[in-house]
Amino acid sequence: MSPHRSAPAPALAVVGATGAVGTILLQILSQRADVWGDIRLIASSRSAGRVLAVRGEETEVLALTEDAFEGLGAGDVVLFLTPAEVSAHWAPVATARGAVVVDQSAAFREDPEVPLVVPEVNGHAVRSRPRGIVAGPDCVTAAMIAAVGALHAEYGLAELAVSSYQAASRSGRAGAEALRRQLTQVAGSPLGELPGDVRRAVGEDTGPFAAPLALNVVPWSGELRADGWSSHELAVRAETRRILGLDSLPVAVTCVQVPVVTGHSLTVRARFEREVAAAPAREVLEAAPGVVLVDDPAAGEFPTPADAAGTDPAWVGRLRSSLDDPRALEFFVCADNLRKGAALNAAQISELIAGEFA
Ligand SMILES: NC(=O)c1ccc[n+]([C@@H]2O[C@H](COP(=O)([O-])OP(=O)(O)OC[C@H]3O[C@@H](n4cnc5c(N)ncnc54)[C@H](OP(=O)(O)O)[C@@H]3O)[C@@H](O)[C@H]2O)c1
Known part of the structure; x- marks a missing residue:
């Protein structure tokens, strides 16, 4: 073989191609520089035979079985956009063939042998993957970590307090559909009787949410853990520490669901080792990869989830020095x-891996 002949483009398998994240991933693959050879789409047996468009080509969805990984090997990437239990079971099947797994579920995020990566902050970590698996973080962590990481690099992070205002699609297709259903159910209620009528209109079926989400705010996300914390809150704390390499960083998180379909919002209070004024901090954020500053309240300019939905960056605004x-x-x-929060980060990680074999 000629020493100048380049390696064939790696194959990409997308497991969970039919889900909320998978649907966006297929759009992203059609929009970004194409580094992939064969792209195969995989989901549950319920979706086998469906035809989806990727890179402008009609592609049939395969059922997740051993056969779906046939022909994949070293240099290829298998992306899991599936529930954690599906990733936990099938990722080792893909790595046994020599492919690298990029998992967007919670299955491996706490495994010390699986790097947890946001390319703008710790992209270098992709290269050290003893299990052949790389994980992406929770969508709340992903939303803030590029901005927090850039400020940490300049001022040294000492403490973090975060409240999330989470979109319904964090719970996948089921979450978005439940919110749409509930909004329809409450739409006919007389305004004067709301919000008392919300529970009556929505009934017992609140979908994946702990209470009706339409016209409401629900201070719960995830499963109950010790002392009243939720699994999602503890995940954001642990992931922030891991990605920034700050093992004992004090982090307080409150996760709240709001009736937004797509686009997470967060309030962040960050305390640093050094004094920090708002003006130089703005310059740091303006230069940070993956971050866009929109911060002119006098002109009514600040980010909202309606503006962020469908875009790539983390949008930062309302930056203020602490009064105290x-x-x-x-x-x-x-x-x-x-x-x-999911598909773009997974695509970026996959491209870093593809670049290693180019
Ligand atoms: N949504 C977010 O904002 C977000 C953000 C960060 C991380 N994540 C994580 O990303 C993953 C996917 O989330 P999502 O929101 O896209 O969920 P989703 O809309 O419920 O989609 C789940 C996907 O997994 C597939 N799947 C489910 N069970 C399967 C099985 N037994 N075998 C094979 N495929 C199976 C589904 O296929 P069928 O269509 O055939 O059922 C579908 O393609 C989850 O781990 C989630 O926690 C989500």
Whole structure:
């Protein structure tokens, strides 16, 4: 073989191609520079035979079986956009063939042998993957970590307090559909009787949410853990520490669901080792990859999830110096939970891996 002959483009298998994240991933693959050879789409047996468009080509969805990985090997990437139990079972099947797995579920995020990666912050970590698996973080962590990471690099992060205002599609297709159903159910209720009528209109079936989400705010996301914390809150704390390499960083998180279909919002209070003023912090954020600053409240300019949905960056606004602590900043972040929170981050990680074999 000629020493100048380039390696064939790696194959990409997308497991969970029919889900909320998978649907966006297929759009992203059609929009970004194409580094892939064969792309195969995989989902549950319920979806086998469906035809989806990717890169302008009609592609049939395969059922997730051993046969679906036939022909994949070293240099190829298998992307899991599936529930954690599906990733946990099938990722080792893909790595046994020599392919690298990129998993967007919670299955491997706490495994010390699986790097947890947001390319703008710790892309270098992709290269060290003893199990052949790379994980992407929770969508709340992903929304803020590029901005927080850039400020940490400049001022040294000492403490973080975060509240999320999470979109319904964090719970996948089922979450988005439940919110749409509930909005229809409450639409006919007389305004004067709301919100008392919301529970009556929605009934017992609140979908994946702990209470009706239409015209409501639900301070719960995930499963109950010790002392009243939720699994999602503890995940954001643990992932932030891991990605920034700050093992004992104090992090307080409150996760809240709001009736938005797509686009997470967060309020962030960050305290640093050094004093920080708002003006230089703005410059840091303006230069940060993956972050866009929209911060002119006098002109009514600040990010909202309606603006962030369908876009790639984390949008930061409402940046203020703390009134009480010269080392602290307060700000607001919005990001598309299906893009930077999941599909885009997974695509970026996969491209880094593809680049290793180019
Ligand atoms: N939604 C978000 O904002 C977000 C953000 C970050 C991370 N994540 C994580 O990303 C993953 C996917 O989330 P999603 O929101 O896209 O969920 P989703 O809309 O419910 O989609 C789930 C996908 O997994 C497939 N699947 C389910 N059970 C399967 C099985 N037994 N075998 C094979 N495929 C199976 C589904 O295929 P069928 O269509 O055939 O059922 C579908 O393609 C989850 O782990 C989630 O926690 C989601």
